[in-house]
Amino acid sequence: MEPFRTIHSIITPLDKINVDTDQIVPKQFLKLIKKAGFGQYLFFDWRFEKDGKARRDFILNDLEYKNSKILVTRDNFGCGSSREHAVWALLDYGFRVIISTSFADIFYSNCFKNGVLPIKVSKQTLQKLFETKSEIEVDLENQLIKFDGTQIPFEIEDHWKKILLEGLDDIAITLTREDKISKYERSQANTKFPAS
Amino acid sequence: MLNITEKILARASGKPKVSPGDVIFVNVDKVMVHDVSGPGVIAVFEKLKKGGMKIDRLWDPDKVWVAEDHFVPAADKISAQNIVLLTNFTKQFGIKKHFKYGMGQYGICHTLSHEEAMVSPGEVYVGGDSHTNTTGALGAFAAGLGHTDVAYVMLNGKIWFKVPETLYFKLNGKLPDYVMAKDFILKIIGDIGTDGAAYKTMQFGGTGISEMSVEERLTLTNMTTEAGAKNGIIEPDQQIRDYLAARGASKYNEVHGDADARYEKVYEYEASELEPIVAKPFSPENIVVARELSSTELDKAYIGSCTGAKLEDLRAVAKILKGRTVKIRTEVLPAAMSIFRKAMDEGLLKIFMDAGVVVGPPTCGACCGAHMGVLAKDEVCISTTNRNFPGRMGHVESKTYLASPLVTAASAVTGKITDPRDLK
Numbered sequence: 001m002e003p004f005r006t007i008h009s010i011i012t013p014l015d016k017i018n019v020d021t022d023q024i025v026p027k028q029f030l031k032l033i034k035k036a037g038f039g040q041y042l043f044f045d046w047r048f049e050k051d052g053k054a055r056r057d058f059i060l061n062d063l064e065y066k067n068s069k070i071l072v073t074r075d076n077f078g079c080g081s082s083r084e085h086a087v088w089a090l091l092d093y094g095f096r097v098i099i100s101t102s103f104a105d106i107f108y109s110n111c112f113k114n115g116v117l118p119i120k121v122s123k124q125t126l127q128k129l130f131e132t133k134s135e136i137e138v139d140l141e142n143q144l145i146k147f148d149g150t151q152i153p154f155e156i157e158d159h160w161k162k163i164l165l166e167g168l169d170d171i172a173i174t175l176t177r178e179d180k181i182s183k184y185e186r187s188q189a190n191t192k193f194p195a196s
Numbered sequence: 197m198l199n200i201t202e203k204i205l206a207r208a209s210g211k212p213k214v215s216p217g218d219v220i221f222v223n224v225d226k227v228m229v230h231d232v233s234g235p236g237v238i239a240v241f242e243k244l245k246k247g248g249m250k251i252d253r254l255w256d257p258d259k260v261w262v263a264e265d266h267f268v269p270a271a272d273k274i275s276a277q278n279i280v281l282l283t284n285f286t287k288q289f290g291i292k293k294h295f296k297y298g299m300g301q302y303g304i305c306h307t308l309s310h311e312e313a314m315v316s317p318g319e320v321y322v323g324g325d326s327h328t329n330t331t332g333a334l335g336a337f338a339a340g341l342g343h344t345d346v347a348y349v350m351l352n353g354k355i356w357f358k359v360p361e362t363l364y365f366k367l368n369g370k371l372p373d374y375v376m377a378k379d380f381i382l383k384i385i386g387d388i389g390t391d392g393a394a395y396k397t398m399q400f401g402g403t404g405i406s407e408m409s410v411e412e413r414l415t416l417t418n419m420t421t422e423a424g425a426k427n428g429i430i431e432p433d434q435q436i437r438d439y440l441a442a443r444g445a446s447k448y449n450e451v452h453g454d455a456d457a458r459y460e461k462v463y464e465y466e467a468s469e470l471e472p473i474v475a476k477p478f479s480p481e482n483i484v485v486a487r488e489l490s491s492t493e494l495d496k497a498y499i500g501s502c503t504g505a506k507l508e509d510l511r512a513v514a515k516i517l518k519g520r521t522v523k524i525r526t527e528v529l530p531a532a533m534s535i536f537r538k539a540m541d542e543g544l545l546k547i548f549m550d551a552g553v554v555v556g557p558p559t560c561g562a563c564c565g566a567h568m569g570v571l572a573k574d575e576v577c578i579s580t581t582n583r584n585f586p587g588r589m590g591h592v593e594s595k596t597y598l599a600s601p602l603v604t605a606a607s608a609v610t611g612k613i614t615d616p617r618d619l620k
Contacts, residue, residue: 018585022564022585022587023585023586023587026565027566030232031232031235031267031272031274031278032274034239035240045586076391076394076424079390080583082324082340082341083232084236084342084343084344085236102391103394104394105394105395106340106342107342109342109345114344157219159219
């Protein structure tokens with residue numbers, strides 16, 4: 001994964017509560033199994049008319065936000081199905097940061113596995129972010145969101161922070177200890193385990 | 197001091213005790229994927245292989261099991277292909293427990309987890325599906341994971357968790373006639389909200405739970421997902437032991453919470469005060485008593501899913517439909533073949549057919565809007581399932597009301613949302 005340091009970007013304000021993973025990637029696309037290319041299905045039913053034309057009133061279709069890397073949205077983002085495709089789609093579309101007051105648990109974990117940073121903020125901070133028009137900076141190293149002359153600290157578990165800063169995933173981290181694993185396996189080569 | 201979830205996690209992580217907030221590595225006992233998360237895991241494996249990792253074996257193929265449920269019978273060419281992919285995967289890695297569509301027992305993964313006793317009390321069980329929480333009713337720690345986490349467990353047999361805080365829901369007294377576990381869990385979700393238990397354990401107990409059947413308890417834990425819970429759990433008792441023994445499982449190490457177990461919060465409910473409840477579109481927390489919606493016209497009734505198509509759910513539907521006919525199109529999809537068979541043996545299928553209902557094969561089907569009876573624009577459905585988000589069961593402008601099997605069946609008879617107590 002690409003290491004995560006700081007992100008400078010304008011935000012895309014998605015003013016919705018309880019956005020579930022089926023809104024993020026509708027079920028008809030779950031059958032596709034390549035991790036790449038899901039961006040085109042992101043928020044599919046909100047983004048496109050039945051005939052495939054872009055809906056002009058949906059925020060992602062506003063050219064102003066075309067290069068935004070930060071999605072700001074309301075409470076309980078990512079609830080519902082555990083489908084990891086939801087994070088794949090957000091990342092593939094270009095979002096590296098999602099800011100909300102709360103996230104659904106499985107979605108929250110899935111973000112880190114794929115190099116996306118979910119940030120929980122207070123209702124007040126979220127409201128300020130919805131109102132700002134300027135570019136903001138997300139500084140992971142120092143755990144700060146900087147915008148309009150203010151700096152808002154955010155919490156993140158050390159483990160997750162390390163994963164993002166180094167661009168590792170859980171399995172890659174395990175593999176950094178491959179020498180120890182191999183040594184242990186060799187030491188157990190003649191050990192017989194009970195069958196059940 | 198420790199509650200059942202903390203005790204299971206302590207044991208699985210080899211620690212004498214754990215506390216909420218602790219980050220621990222636990223040994224997993226069982227892991228499950230289905231025809232959506234399985235191909236997802238395969239995609240993760242492919243990515244790892246591209247990165248130079250050698251993947252030629254799993255941690256323990258006997259602890260991995262596979263279900264085909266979301267897109268069976270194959271909904272189209274791609275889903276047919278995914279079943280082939282999944283089959284090749286289980287062959288390649290020597291996974292023996294693969295419940296295949298059209299070859300005896302198969303069904304919705306969460307239903308198989310208890311019908312086939314795939315999970316035992318005291319175990320740590322994870323699956324590539326958000327409703328994995330269901331199986332916690334057996335007294336196990338059961339939680340859903342994303343594809344990458346499942347891939348990790350399949351390779352290493354371990355996963356890390358942050359020990360959750362526990363919310364305890366105490367039910368005093370037996371549920372009244374015509375009120376089911378579904379009404380109770382909808383009431384709870386209405387009270388605490390769809391993120392009311394975010395990253396927390398929801399534990400159920402009290403005399404009302406002791407008196408509740410195993411299948412009804414499974415409805416409670418199933419829908420803990422809808423309140424954002426990490427897991428749902430109930431202390432195992434004689435009913436669980438009998439249920440599992442009837443399914444060939446008797447050797448396991450039960451875990452129980454300490455008498456002075458700590459809970460973050462305790463919620464108490466009097467069973468006698470509960471009523472048939474319906475969750476309106478577009479959220480399971482959007483609850484009202486069924487009687488308030490008696491003028492709501494419906495197009496369809498759906499009785500299916502891991503939540504609402506277990507044997508007792510079908511019995512409840514049959515109790516209402518016996519000698520009556522449905523006024524709107526109605527489907528019953530038993531959640532597993534074993535349940536389908538019992539429904540046949542008990543004569544329930546005849547009651548359904550006499551009522552004009554279509555009986556279909558086990559599948560997640562229209563519950564997740566996948567196939568097999570999805571909704572058209574503006575159609576209104578009452579359903580025994582677990583989610584009613586926009587477009588969940590079909591068109592993004594369709595509407596789903598969530599209800600118990602009794603309310604759903606009564607509504608099928610009248611064509612409007614109906615409290616079963618009011619059915620003539």
